Amino acid sequence: MMQENSKTQGFSTRAVHAGERQPNGQPYRPVTTPIQPSVGYTYGSSDELEAVLANEKEGHVYSARYSNPTTAVFENAIAELEGGEAAYAFASGMAAMHVALLAAGVKAGTHVVCAADVYGATYSLLQNLFTELGATVHFVDVLDELAVNTAVSTHKPVALIAETISNPLLKVANLPRLADIAHTHGALFLVDNTFCTPYLCAPLAFGADMVIHSATKFIAGHGDVMAGVVVTTAERRLRLLELNKLVGSSLGPFEAWLALRGLKTLPLRMRQQCANATAVAEWLSSQPQIAQVNYPTLPDHPQHELAHRLTHGRGAGGVLSFVIDGASQAEVFRFMERLQLIQSATTLGDIYSLVLYPAMSSHRSLTPAERANIGIGDGLVRLSV
Structure with missing residues (x-):
């Protein structure tokens, strides 16, 4: 979430400081976010633990499938740079896309409209896995607004999916127009922003409901870590969290630390x-x-x-x-x-x-x-x- 004192700062400054040095109840704060590898966390009372588990109080209980202090800093940084309320980090970009689709309501009996020119694994995830689970997927040329509008108005999908700049043909999606089409017919608009990163484009500002990144790529930027992240509203983040408790694809603290370090440059x-x-x-x-x-x-x-x-x-x-x-x-x-x-x-x-x-x-x-x-x-x- 964006901090008040960051609203007048430039992107480069925010990329260095976003998410870090939050109040920690101590008289000191580390300049650099530490790696906290602990799997579990203790509280002063069972009531406190219950409040955290019920999402009534901020905290961490189980790093493997819930949340982790180091990972939370990375999530907050990405959310701030994308202009979103919250983010949830995953072990890969495909894990992020998978859980985002589940959070959007893709299941048996639902429809999805997706840009035909998308990353091959995204195409296969929809065409193979989700189709086998009973969803119906319609691939369209997102540059053809008439085709998109026809597909969305006819099939009433739960989600419309596009990439800001497509992989590998470098087609550019008209995000504001696609968002209008999706929302007119009750669909969520999901945007893969991997090629642009928030430095070039912030799709939430153009109407996207969820922004997905393979942070393995430009965000981490050094070819040494796998990571994914979804930026959305605080309410949808809770849905991502609840789903990931079952899917188990959380980003580890060391990987989050590497991604956060890459984000600064x-x-x-x-x-x-x-x-x-x-x-x-x-x-x-x-x-x-x-x-x-x-x-x-x-x-x-x-x-x-x-x-x-x-x-x-x-x-x-x-x-x-x-x-x-x-x-x-x-x-x-x-x-x-x-x-x-x-x-x-x-x-x-x-x-x-x-x-x-x-x-x-x-x-x-x-x-x-x-x-x-x-x-x-x-x-x-x-x-x-």
Whole structure:
């Protein structure tokens, strides 16, 4: 939750201090948040413990599936930077997405409308797991407002899901318009903000009900921790907490501490990564072997102006994708293997430049027809800089 004295501070200042040095009942406060690995916590009376368990009083009872003091600092920091009331952290981005969908009411007999161009694991979570559990999922092109409105008005979904900037095609969602469509028909609007982070875009300000991050990526930023987080209202956070008591995918204190440490340099890293990605995208656009470059700061990107509005002109993140003209899978593999400084790895958003072949990795679980339907062809390469 945002502190009163932080409202006039810039994002970079808040990223350093958010969530930390809260009153602790002691005459001192640690400058740096300590790691508190204890699994359990004792109270002066059973009544106090009962109040904490009943969510009537703040506190911690069981780190493994409830909450932890170190993790709480990270949650409060993310909530403040996103402009939300509260946040709940998870062991991975997919755990965060999974529990967010459960909290939104996705279950047997319900409908979900989701952007077709989303992270492959999100697509598979909906298409495979939730479909098997009895939910009905409708994938649409979120750039086609008529198609979105038709799907939402017809099926009355409990949730509409989109990514601020999509993985891996870098399409930009019109968040205010999608929020209007969702809310008009009684759906919650869930936004995966991983590619932008709160430094570039705060989807809650554009009408999102829940914002999901794979904090493994840009937020933690160093390729050494798995984490996810959902930012929402205080009431919905309680629902996330109650569900996670059963799912058991809480973020551990050491991982939370690493993510919090990475958060402090997020503005510095994102500014440079945006600049680097723009430079690489512009260079690739001039190469005759490249048929297409997907990056929203390029003037010819279809959502160039929308991206500028949503990100306040700060940039479009550190990920771009491009199509090698006429390349087969084997030719793309040879291209990636010839790279020297840039490594091939199945992640993004950290301090290394990483290349990935979506058809082989992030969208491997999709059929060739499903990949072709959303625009992921044999020549598509994703680059995180």
